[in-house]
Amino acid sequence: MKNKLLFFLLPFAACSLYAQDTETESTEEQPKERQEVRVYGGFESNVQWYLNDKGRNIEQPVNPIRSNNYFLVNYQYSRFTAGFQLEAYESDALLNYNPGFTGAGLGTYYLNYKTGKIDLTAGYFYEQFGSGLLLRAWEDRALGINTALRGGRVQYRPSDNVRLTALFGQQRTGFEVSDGCVYGFDSEFNLSSLFKFEMSDLSVGASYVGRYERVDIPDPNFNELTNAFAGRLSFIHNSFYFSGEYNYMQEDAVLDVQNRINNNFVKPGNAIQLNFGYTGDGLGIDATVRRIENLKILTEREPSFVDATSSSLNFNDKVLNYTPALTKQHHSNLANIYVFQAQAKVDFIDPSIMKAGETGGQIDIFYEIPKETPLGGKYGTKVAVNAASWYNLPGQYRFTPANYDTNLFGAGKKYFSDYNIEIKKRFTETLITNFYYINQYYNKLWLEGGEEVNANIATGEVIYNFDTTKSIRFEAEHMWADADMKNWAGGTVEVNLNDTYSVYVWDIYNYGNDDSNKQTHYYNVGGAYRHGATRVAVNYGRQRGGLVCVGGVCRFVPESTGFTLALSTAF
Template identity: 70%
Template sequence: MKKVSLLLFSLSVGSLFAQETDSIQKKDYGKIFGGFESNAQWYLNDKERGIAHPEDPIRSNNYLLVNYQIGKFTAGVQVESYEPNALLNYNPGFKGTDIATYYASYKTNKFEATAGYFYEQFGSGLLLRAWEDRALGINTALRGGRILFRPSDNVRLTALYGRQRSGFDVAHGDVYGFDSDFNVSSLFGFEMSDLSIGASYVGRYEKIDMPNPPVDELTNAFAGRFNFIHDSFYISGEYNYKQEDVLLNALNTLNYDFVKPGNAVLLNFGYSKEGLGIDATLRRMENMGFLSERTPTSAGDGISTSLNFNDKVLNYTPALTKQHHSNLANIYVYQAQSRVSFVDPTIMMAGETGGQIDIFYDFAKETALGGKYGTKLAVNLSSWYNLPGSYRFNPAQYDDNFFGVGQKYFSDYNIEVKKQLSESWHTAFSYIKQYYNKEWLQGGEEVNTNILIAEATYNFTPSKSIRVEGEHMWADADFKNWAGGTVELNLNDKYSFYVWDIMNYGNDDENRRIHYYNVGGAYRIGATRVALNYGRQRGGLVCVGGVCRFVPESTGLSLQLSTAF
């Protein structure tokens, strides 16, 4: 009986102590989170292609981001290291090791204030987008301050000031911005529809070192937009206007006798229901190059400028074309033509006009075309042109038409069919027809291509699979015909391997009929990924999301490491 009483007493004391401990609130010390990424390459000699490794053949780009959050307060810093130099053809401003960005912010449900470096986008980004893409070597963060105010769920207001990041420094131009978003569905009594409107302002101030300049030192830009959704239908539109400014000549220096305003119109609409999707985007841009400094700075090689590295670019003008995963379909890629460019009396451009349409259709299961597992069909059509009108080379001037099309730049018409044959077999077939006006876009010959792609994936288990792809390009000019193939093996959630090769077997120069081979693998565990590969880089444009950078031909070994904490 004494043992039972003693046990009951011990339990009651323990219970009282536990209740007292639970009543003591644990102190919040906040949390630390961030990530680390490293991209390193060892550039090697390649006698077959006549490539000698550069000075400092082992190079790496490294990024360490550390954030601290406690309550409504967050602060962070990003340290970047490019040692002993950045990877080839990155912005020369990325050199050495230094603090790249830092910020501190305070956020509530209705209010947010940020000081330091920050990222932002107004609307579609045609006036302003400050963003980062490490694969492209882009970081256009603004250093200054930003305030967001949400007085209600239907209203968001943003005001900012800053200078745009360039390497480890900032541009000289001051950037001012204001953006507003209003959801007006309740105002109009919409119950089955959604309507929102918005307006933006961006000002770029840069002193002009000359008496009585032909334009204002403060360049103002305005935009208005709307977005409407009803049932399965949606439509959005945006108009942007940039005050007249001095234009650049072919040598990327200012021509004070060539002054023009700029504008852009963007329209997107579509329809979506089960088994069917249609999406169309139209865009017209005239003189919409918008830089935080009017004159691009030299890269130091006597050829390139900051424009070659997407440096000091305020706005976001991606190419509105299909983003292919095929190696051969990415040989001739389109870059949006947003600025005025007078190359010579035969090639004069003021922007672009065109669009693309996507159509997706699923053939139902147990039908003639759907079969047992169904069939997916995707069609994409895109075409882009110069603005029509009259052009004069000397003195430089143009007068364009709002409607119609001028010289054709590019087109891409493609169809993809995905078909599951069994529980384990998945197949896909694509046909792509491209036109690339290299004479106007890069200098060279006009190219017409036809590309066929076939791929098959076999799933051994839910986490173990092999994918095989074959592709061929017929081209009537430039490098002529190509052929390629890929094999990917995923052993489980951790290990994956690949090998691929493309060969320019149709090149008129027999010495340029080269294999561009690559072999590599990756290991993943939790939030950490390590990848190693060896092979040849084909020189040309590398694009992410419609934005591109030029990479030189190279051969070497690369190592990528990324983790989050």
């Protein structure tokens, strides 16, 4: 009860926090000095009231009103910064969040000292080495992810061209930390001045990550300390750029079908990622290819189980590395029904479905048709084309006893593809239109169980600006799908009344479902109020069950109906 009371009083206390100056005593020999104390932070609350929905046979949970709340305060004085984050999930966290986030308490805290060359942190901290394929400690409240490391970190910059980082810690899981310990070292060197480049930029980097966890297995065929290494290179010349990264993890136990350590199934892991592109007048090209094999690094080798069908892996809990799906992030509601999650781990589901990772890539092409041309018109026309395809690794697979031998090149069973085009056209100073066409293939059988789906999606959008603060947006979309839930239709109307108030209503309708009882409207109506750094949003409607993704990382949400209140502010 004290924890709850403390948490709910803190937002009001925050209103009285402000930056203040302290002064030293002055003498005739020394004038008084001023040192500024800066206090800053924020508060965020997301509340949902789940209701019964007879139309979908949904009954509200035992605790229908749930909330996730965060209060962050930072204090900065001279070269020192300290801070903490209080969290409360009362009386329970939102549905299908990490069950480790329960109750109220101190989530993170830290103390930092920083000069021009040294950066020291003790407590909880966030960090990323390279692209994150070996290590990324991060927070995303919308996904229920907070994998901060608790320990110590040292960053040293002997010059502007060199950055060295060393760290040690245990990864956060709920309000606790994992049993496994993490060691890390990262280096970054900019070589442009060494080679006296004037029109180019060249940098290289190297990383080491060690995960130590004691194992209670007689005669393990792997080491308790798992070592991983990475090297990377980045080069820019005029309008062209290229970067490449290679990651390797030494042999470690692979999880079996029950997500338990298999001492007789021990494999190394690796990942290769290449990115290259060009930017010029009216044209931009960006392409990324990636191959990942057995590179899901957990700070505890065996996931913890929530129930018979769910483990910590379902909540991105105790995952040390970062493997987002490299596909286009659509804002269309229908285009986000079938979304791809990166397949980084070995997963032998049955003798017909055996996965060791993924290989594939995506390319983006942006082109602006010049103004005062037949297709460009008075304001020009923007065209964006994206293509992404992802596959299982090709090779030889054996279910019993479990083993595989993959090929470096080639593609195995297709997981997913997304080919799309977006055309944005301004007709007048006040009228803008967007058109999207998307072709998707989703191998639901291999990715989550179900049918293979081919879908085509068309979306049209019109935005009319009454002035600099008032606008209205209309969107209509349709999906033609040959399996699973079949066809959908949807529409959105959004009105910005000024720079303070906005309202919206949208609906997506699964009219093509073969089961007439599941031909459901997923309607939502809501609005937002903004003032300075404060935003309040309310919503009522239906949540479609499935994956919700942010930046290519996803979590599963169940079907629900109810009210949502979101509040965020900063000071």
